[in-house]
Amino acid sequence: MTPERPFPTGPDDPTGPPPGCPAHGLAAGGPGRLAEADDLEALYERLRREHGPVAPVLLHDDVPMWVVLGHAENLHMISTPALFCRDSRIWSPLRDGLVKPDHPLMPHIAWQPVCSHAEGTEHQRLRGAVTSAMAPIDYRSLRRHITRHTQRLVNRFCEEGRADLVAEFAEHLPMGVMCELLGMPNEYGDRMVEAARDTLKGTETAIDSHAFVMAALGRLTARRRARPEDDIASRLVTHPAGLSDDEVREHLRVVLLAAYEATVNLIGNVLRVVLTDPGFRAQLSGGQMTVPEAVEQSLWDEPPFSTVLAYFAKQDTELGGRRIRKGDGLLLGIAPGNVDPRIRPDPAAGMQGNRSHLAFGAGPHECPGQDIGRAIADCGVDALLMRLPDIQLDCDEEELRWRSSIASRHLVELPVYFGPRPPQAVTQQPSHTPVPQQRTGWQVGSRPACPEAETPAPGPAPEPEPALAAVPAGPAPGAGEPGESGEPRAPRAPGEGHHPPGAWQRLQLWWRGY
Numbered sequence: 355m356t357p358e359r360p361f362p363t364g365p366d367d368p369t370g371p372p373p374g375c376p377a378h379g380l381a382a383g384g385p386g387r388l389a390e391a392d393d394l395e396a397l398y399e400r401l402r403r404e405h406g407p408v409a410p411v412l413l414h415d416d417v418p419m420w421v422v423l424g425h426a427e428n429l430h431m432i433s434t435p436a437l438f439c440r441d442s443r444i445w446s447p448l449r450d451g452l453v454k455p456d457h458p459l460m461p462h463i464a465w466q467p468v469c470s471h472a473e474g475t476e477h478q479r480l481r482g483a484v485t486s487a488m489a490p491i492d493y494r495s496l497r498r499h500i501t502r503h504t505q506r507l508v509n510r511f512c513e514e515g516r517a518d519l520v521a522e523f524a525e526h527l528p529m530g531v532m533c534e535l536l537g538m539p540n541e542y543g544d545r546m547v548e549a550a551r552d553t554l555k556g557t558e559t560a561i562d563s564h565a566f567v568m569a570a571l572g573r574l575t576a577r578r579r580a581r582p583e584d585d586i587a588s589r590l591v592t593h594p595a596g597l598s599d600d601e602v603r604e605h606l607r608v609v610l611l612a613a614y615e616a617t618v619n620l621i622g623n624v625l626r627v628v629l630t631d632p633g634f635r636a637q638l639s640g641g642q643m644t645v646p647e648a649v650e651q652s653l654w655d656e657p658p659f660s661t662v663l664a665y666f667a668k669q670d671t672e673l674g675g676r677r678i679r680k681g682d683g684l685l686l687g688i689a690p691g692n693v694d695p696r697i698r699p700d701p702a703a704g705m706q707g708n709r710s711h712l713a714f715g716a717g718p719h720e721c722p723g724q725d726i727g728r729a730i731a732d733c734g735v736d737a738l739l740m741r742l743p744d745i746q747l748d749c750d751e752e753e754l755r756w757r758s759s760i761a762s763r764h765l766v767e768l769p770v771y772f773g774p775r776p777p778q779a780v781t782q783q784p785s786h787t788p789v790p791q792q793r794t795g796w797q798v799g800s801r802p803a804c805p806e807a808e809t810p811a812p813g814p815a816p817e818p819e820p821a822l823a824a825v826p827a828g829p830a831p832g833a834g835e836p837g838e839s840g841e842p843r844a845p846r847a848p849g850e851g852h853h854p855p856g857a858w859q860r861l862q863l864w865w866r867g868y
């Protein structure tokens with residue numbers, strides 16, 4: 355163990371700069387200021403060079419914390435509940451009054467009576483109810499549902515020849531699927547998507563949006579308490595752990611928002627790489643990589659949660675050669691841990707077949723919804739690419755923007771263009787050709803993302819599609835969107851066909867005043 359000055363609790367470090375001192379983090383070897391970093395990835399690499407696998411950082415208001423950068427050190431921390439827990443009530447800076455109640459990271463850190471913050475027998479009680487509620491999910495019908503939902507979403511924009519895949523696809527698919535799984539398919543809609551997005555962004559309307567989500571979950575809890583059905587809410591209500599209505603509602607919130615945010619990020623990240631990395635796309639369309647493998651690669655390279663705030667030391671200990679004091683806080687460094695040079699000497703090398711990334715955590719708090727998250731991303735991306743194989747990025751790659759925080763990085767928009775085409779019946783397997791059974795390049799792998807895509811579902815015959823090389827300028831005027839049974843919906847405005855890459859993005863930027 356390396357002897358060193360105490361950090362981050364450090365009240366007994368007379369030589370160190372006081373909290374708030376600008377000297378913090380400026381000198382080489384000093385802690386990194388996370389709140390001020392434009393490029394967190396670069397900062398983590400600097401800290402790794404200067405400090406090794408566990409480095410001191412400063413959060414907003416110069417609140418000290420450790421960031422765990424090493425893969426092995428992260429795994430050790432999250433798999434050793436005797437030494438580290440997620441209960442922030444033991445965090446020294448909080449106990450000492452250094453963290454103000456309005457600290458911007460309090461929504462992540464403040465203790466709540468939910469499984470993510472609980473430990474020991476209470477954690478087992480709450481988490482047991484959540485995992486039991488998810489256990490009976492039939493993945494075959496879940497995948498069918500994801501595929502149908504993807505069909506519906508693509509039908510909303512396929513005639514226009516362009517779309518923003520973040521706002522019109524990635525942000526909708528997980529919400530639609532999760533509302534169905536929780537037991538409130540009728541609550542799914544644009545308002546629910548906006549409310550979840552707003553809640554997580556923390557804008558000035560976030561409180562109202564959060565109240566909107568909680569009201570829907572409260573109604574669901576009451577309905578299922580009165581009359582249970584076959585869904586996650588009902589199984590939480592009836593679980594032998596005896597969750598109160600508040601506990602059920604809070605866990606529905608944790609599940610809905612954790613699933614929503616992470617899966618939106620994952621879908622956006624995978625699609626962005628497909629659209630911007632010709633090598634990646636060639637591997638996919640050439641059959642060297644399946645969509646599930648592409649999703650797994652993305653979980654290594656751009657994990658949907660880049661860090662988890664936070665773990666806390668239950669006693670004095672040592673991690674990565676650092677002396678950790680009881681009450682210290684530690685960031686679970688998912689993104690930096692995934693690129694630890696000790697396990698990935700060449701970060702550009704593919705990680706196919708290797709699932710030991712940290713994207714879902716590990717140990718007692720390991721994500722219990724990872725198979726659902728993977729299914730939504732695998733099936734959704736696969737079905738989208740089956741429908742729109744000619745999809746192209748509609749802006750320069752450099753124009754893409756992210757909303758970043760210490761916890762995650764969210765692509766703001768992903769504008770694309772493609773040959774306009776008619777909608778398909780949602781029960782039809784996604785295809786861009788009139789031959790449903792034909793495998794396209796996206797499927798030429800060892801394992802299909804969606805079994806349904808291999809077994810044609812009974813339903814209306816597929817719409818005849820034009821050959822890719824001969825894309826029509828727009829849909830027939832008045833063409834509608836078929837619903838579940840193929841019935842037409844409201845007419846749409848005719849699409850405008852291809853247009854120069856970048857033009858749509860520039861128009862949007864101008865319109866929004868950027």
Ligand code: HEM
Pocket residue numbers: 432469470471481484608609610612613614616617620657658659662686712713714715716718719720721722723724726727728
């Ligand atoms: C790609 C999608 C997802 C990613 C990357 C992801 C990632 C994570 C991570 C990193 C954690 C924290 C682990 C820790 O504290 O050590 C977590 C916890 C959790 N996730 Fe996920 N998640 C995803 C999807 C989902 C889905 C779909 C659900 C529910 C259906 C879900 C439910 C939860 C719950 C309930 C917890 C708290 C578990 C506990 O503390 O015991 N997640 N997830």
